Amino acid sequence: MELTHVCNRGVERKRVDWVPASVQWTNDFEAILRSDANVVVELIGGLDPAGLWVRRALEAGKSVVTGNKKLIAQDGIELEQLARKHKAHLLYGAAVAGGVPVIPGLRHGLVGDQITRIEGILNGTCNYILSRMEDGAQAAEALQDAQARGYAEANPSEDVDGFDARAKLVILARIALRADLRPEEIACRSITGIAAIDFEYARELNCTIRQISRVELRDGKLFATVGPMLVPRTSPLAWSRGTENMVLVGGKYGGDVVFSGHGAGGHPTAVAVVSDLISLAHGGSSIGLPSTPTQVGGEFLLRHSIRLVVHDCPGIIAEIAGALAEHQINIHAIFQRPGYQQEHLPFVVTVEPCTNSALRHALAHFAGKAWLAEPSLDLPILEP
Numbered sequence: 435m436e437l438t439h440v441c442n443r444g445v446e447r448k449r450v451d452w453v454p455a456s457v458q459w460t461n462d463f464e465a466i467l468r469s470d471a472n473v474v475v476e477l478i479g480g481l482d483p484a485g486l487w488v489r490r491a492l493e494a495g496k497s498v499v500t501g502n503k504k505l506i507a508q509d510g511i512e513l514e515q516l517a518r519k520h521k522a523h524l525l526y527g528a529a530v531a532g533g534v535p536v537i538p539g540l541r542h543g544l545v546g547d548q549i550t551r552i553e554g555i556l557n558g559t560c561n562y563i564l565s566r567m568e569d570g571a572q573a574a575e576a577l578q579d580a581q582a583r584g585y586a587e588a589n590p591s592e593d594v595d596g597f598d599a600r601a602k603l604v605i606l607a608r609i610a611l612r613a614d615l616r617p618e619e620i621a622c623r624s625i626t627g628i629a630a631i632d633f634e635y636a637r638e639l640n641c642t643i644r645q646i647s648r649v650e651l652r653d654g655k656l657f658a659t660v661g662p663m664l665v666p667r668t669s670p671l672a673w674s675r676g677t678e679n680m681v682l683v684g685g686k687y688g689g690d691v692v693f694s695g696h697g698a699g700g701h702p703t704a705v706a707v708v709s710d711l712i713s714l715a716h717g718g719s720s721i722g723l724p725s726t727p728t729q730v731g732g733e734f735l736l737r738h739s740i741r742l743v744v745h746d747c748p749g750i751i752a753e754i755a756g757a758l759a760e761h762q763i764n765i766h767a768i769f770q771r772p773g774y775q776q777e778h779l780p781f782v783v784t785v786e787p788c789t790n791s792a793l794r795h796a797l798a799h800f801a802g803k804a805w806l807a808e809p810s811l812d813l814p815i816l817e818p
């Protein structure tokens with residue numbers, strides 16, 4: 435393998451002296467297309483012009499290696515067809531979980547199984563914020579810390595609201611479950627709103643809180659969501675710390691397989707890119723198994739915990755129980771830690787498995803009540 439060109443904007447200020455003198459530095463992507471390079475590595479990110487450049491490279495018969503999850507989640511199927519048409523390959527191992535070989539693992543190591551479910555921590559920024567909160571930090575402090583360390587953008591919405599993880603989940607569902615989903619079909623919930631008190635109650639339930647991306651094929655139906663969940667400490671997903679990523683893959687025959695490691699950062703991501711290049715140099719590509727357009731729902735049947743902060747007065751529990759019962763939701767337990775003021779009293783109600791929409795309707799009953807001091811927060815509980 436020989437590096438022939440580096441294409442970037444403003445290359446003059448980006449030149450480094452450790453790249454061989456034979457390498458041409460250019461601002462002009464046309465120079466790459468005209469060259470005899472047979473692989474293009476796209477690492478500029480975003481949809482435009484990255485999408486155009488990837489298409490033009492494939493049309494010119496050049497294989498493409500990319501880490502661009504946004505582009506692959508949106509146009510991956512079309513781009514793979516384009517690659518096949520021009521006898522080129524498209525590899526994107528870095529697009530999900532950076533240096534953790536989840537995509538090659540699914541494409542090669544687990545292709546013989548029938549995958550039925552994926553549960554993962556796919557966004558290192560959220561995992562960093564939530565594991566800092568688990569250690570006692572307030573939400574705002576954890577976010578500021580993530581920003582200071584370069585883990586979170588000034589506008590962290592893409593990460594904390596779940597859009598980054600959702601793009602990765604779409605890619606994994608396509609490869610593992612052969613399901614062709616659109617990112618916007620997957621319900622996303624933000625981790626904003628989670629407070630230090632939620633970790634205190636999570637501990638009572640022998641759980642922690644993580645942003646979980648999950649997709650499951652059950653009775654021919656596909657369910658997928660991204661959002662914060664209570665994760666039992668017995669689950670490997672509870673053990674991931676800091677910016678780590680973790681993906682649990684459930685197969686019909688092989689059972690559960692866990693991938694974990696550094697999901698981002700220059701070096702781990704470079705490992706994924708170079709591994710794809712070496713795989714190409716071996717002539718290797720995976721078999722392009724077709725994926726079919728699939729309708730997705732977000733209605734997992736799960737236990738939930740509901741955190742309420744109230745101005746304490748008689749009859750509150752009766753009202754809550756009544757609203758839940760009206761929607762056929764059974765209370766499992768009520769937890770109230772001592773040491774809080776009556777005027778601002780937090781407690782948690784856990785409920786037996788129910789759908790999200792039933793719970794939402796029940797919670798709407800007491801959304802405007804005078805005794806409610808803060809909006810309630812409900813968290814689904816991941817089955818161990």
Ligand SMILES: NC(=O)c1ccc[n+]([C@@H]2O[C@H](COP(=O)([O-])OP(=O)(O)OC[C@H]3O[C@@H](n4cnc5c(N)ncnc54)[C@H](OP(=O)(O)O)[C@@H]3O)[C@@H](O)[C@H]2O)c1
Nearest residue numbers: 442443477478479480501502503528529532698699700703
């Ligand atoms: N960073 C990670 O840990 C990680 C992990 C997995 C996947 N990825 C994926 O890898 C890709 C790159 O991420 P990154 O973090 O390396 O981004 P980055 O630090 O912003 O680097 C992008 C580079 O591309 C250049 N660039 C952007 N738009 C360009 C354009 N229109 N023309 C020419 N050059 C352009 C940028 O130049 P300027 O500096 O002038 O803007 C910069 O040098 C993204 O798709 C990302 O999702 C990243």
